[in-house]
Amino acid sequence: MLRVSSPLVLGIESSCDETGVGIVRGTELLANAVASSVDEHVRFGGVVPEVASRAHLEAMVPMIEKAQADAGVSVADVDAIAVTCGPGLTGALLVGIAAAKALALAYDKPLYGVNHLVAHVCVDQLVHGPLPRPTAALLVSGGHTSLLLVDDVATDVQMLGETIDDAAGEAFDKVARLLGLPYPGGPHVDRVARDGDGTTIAFPRGLTGGRDLDRHRFDFSFSGLKSAVARHVEHEERMGREISVPDVAASFQDAVCDVLSAKTMKACVANGVEHLVVGGGVAANGRLRQFVEERAARHGIEVRVPPPVLCTDNGAMVAALGAAVVSAGLPPSSLDLAADSSLPVTRVVA
Amino acid sequence: MLVLALDTASPTVSVALHDGTSVLASVTGADAMHHGEQLAPAIARALAEAGRAMGDVTAVATGVGPGPFTGLRVGVVTARTLGASLGVPVHGVCSLDVVAEQARAEGRDGTFAVATDARRKEVYWAAYETAGDRVRRTSGPQVARAADVAALLGGDVPVIGRGADLYADDLARGEGPSDPDAGVLAALVASGRADVVEPEPMYLRRPDAVPPGARKRAS
Numbered sequence: 001m002l003r004v005s006s007p008l009v010l011g012i013e014s015s016c017d018e019t020g021v022g023i024v025r026g027t028e029l030l031a032n033a034v035a036s037s038v039d040e041h042v043r044f045g046g047v048v049p050e051v052a053s054r055a056h057l058e059a060m061v062p063m064i065e066k067a068q069a070d071a072g073v074s075v076a077d078v079d080a081i082a083v084t085c086g087p088g089l090t091g092a093l094l095v096g097i098a099a100a101k102a103l104a105l106a107y108d109k110p111l112y113g114v115n116h117l118v119a120h121v122c123v124d125q126l127v128h129g130p131l132p133r134p135t136a137a138l139l140v141s142g143g144h145t146s147l148l149l150v151d152d153v154a155t156d157v158q159m160l161g162e163t164i165d166d167a168a169g170e171a172f173d174k175v176a177r178l179l180g181l182p183y184p185g186g187p188h189v190d191r192v193a194r195d196g197d198g199t200t201i202a203f204p205r206g207l208t209g210g211r212d213l214d215r216h217r218f219d220f221s222f223s224g225l226k227s228a229v230a231r232h233v234e235h236e237e238r239m240g241r242e243i244s245v246p247d248v249a250a251s252f253q254d255a256v257c258d259v260l261s262a263k264t265m266k267a268c269v270a271n272g273v274e275h276l277v278v279g280g281g282v283a284a285n286g287r288l289r290q291f292v293e294e295r296a297a298r299h300g301i302e303v304r305v306p307p308p309v310l311c312t313d314n315g316a317m318v319a320a321l322g323a324a325v326v327s328a329g330l331p332p333s334s335l336d337l338a339a340d341s342s343l344p345v346t347r348v349v350a
Numbered sequence: 351m352l353v354l355a356l357d358t359a360s361p362t363v364s365v366a367l368h369d370g371t372s373v374l375a376s377v378t379g380a381d382a383m384h385h386g387e388q389l390a391p392a393i394a395r396a397l398a399e400a401g402r403a404m405g406d407v408t409a410v411a412t413g414v415g416p417g418p419f420t421g422l423r424v425g426v427v428t429a430r431t432l433g434a435s436l437g438v439p440v441h442g443v444c445s446l447d448v449v450a451e452q453a454r455a456e457g458r459d460g461t462f463a464v465a466t467d468a469r470r471k472e473v474y475w476a477a478y479e480t481a482g483d484r485v486r487r488t489s490g491p492q493v494a495r496a497a498d499v500a501a502l503l504g505g506d507v508p509v510i511g512r513g514a515d516l517y518a519d520d521l522a523r524g525e526g527p528s529d530p531d532a533g534v535l536a537a538l539v540a541s542g543r544a545d546v547v548e549p550e551p552m553y554l555r556r557p558d559a560v561p562p563g564a565r566k567r568a569s
Contacts, residue, residue, distance in 0.1 A: 043561045
């Protein structure tokens, strides 16, 4: 079995609309080549799986070559190939998995199918060094809203809570559309909200009261919030009043950030965790970081947020988790590795 | 010469190795579908059966469909990545041509068509005619309903392939292979008789997606 202390690993990511190939040596980032098909999804107002999969096919070999050139290493030199095998869009995942298997075959390298969500946590090791044990992680993107408890990033990860309907990023996209803002909605809502007052409209905080709290203590729900924003906009239109886009955006954004940060703090306290990683594309949201950092400071919790380029989907995070898994001496995946669109976080390696 | 050929345009994964003289190994996936799971082990097995190493491969050939997109892409991205890694050329061949060539090699003569399953009550199809030791594609590939293909071809043109098996009521089903065989693909490429194209999937259909219309009311 392979066990290398600072393994050189190439990682491939293709679970959604980013084609990423990264190379790391242990916790050192050597290359992070990413191609995005986001522009092709704009007119559809969301990621179209077939459009994403076609784009992955076109970008895959160019990104593999770019990562090697950027890192100044050849795949021939790496200790292992890692690839996201879930969770994500099946057709999109399959492009990356097939490419990773082809590399493993061509260069006779071990293959590790790894968990996308855990990779989002692990990537922080490339920036802020080894993860303290235990660490909590709040992952927020267009596809996921998850709260994880990570005792060992390679071997011991638990799901504390997740969204029961829309991902937070999806809610940003839908509300942006309601407000006439472009896709993807997150950065636009964030920008517009800076001129608004988040206390103007009391939008609901999902799963924060009564029986919901018993059953879904650390889970999230954003579907009702999105509908509440829609009802508010429609009501104002019926009343013949012009809505204040900045105030609606700010009130919506505060509702999202309030519930995300409040539940995260409760989960940290309940589990005696003093370190928190925030990842995923929505981690770039300024207001979310403000909410989390203010509340974490009150609880004495250290917050680690990777830079935006490592928060959005990328291959370096997959390589980083691959390196952690190789360092832990875990066995590689088999060549018949499958895509698993709902891979649980408890399975770090498939 | 060692040609590694693969096709994932049909429900069955097919892999073969050809040394310029004959097929050294031919591996067919055990179950229908699951291309992403079966292709890489099939390649490893073909190499082992032929007693060759990946480094011996001098060219990669891949069926480029038309076929169901997800499986098709598994084959094309595998071929492209292997080609780039090994530094060898990657040849794309229309998967329907492979079925047609096998039918010719098995004795079919004259004009015929190949149809495969395009799902949604449609077939991918192309028309061929034989000329000596070759088949020539005279039309297609296209995607259409089986009945429309029959009307276009006329009633007496035999149609082979899985699409003809599926729509035997509409098409004049002829004897022949159902799916592309990578051994035939490898031989076509090794002999220089293939109509080689870029390793780019023949999608023939746009992605299923429409830009959103007016917003639905929440109240």
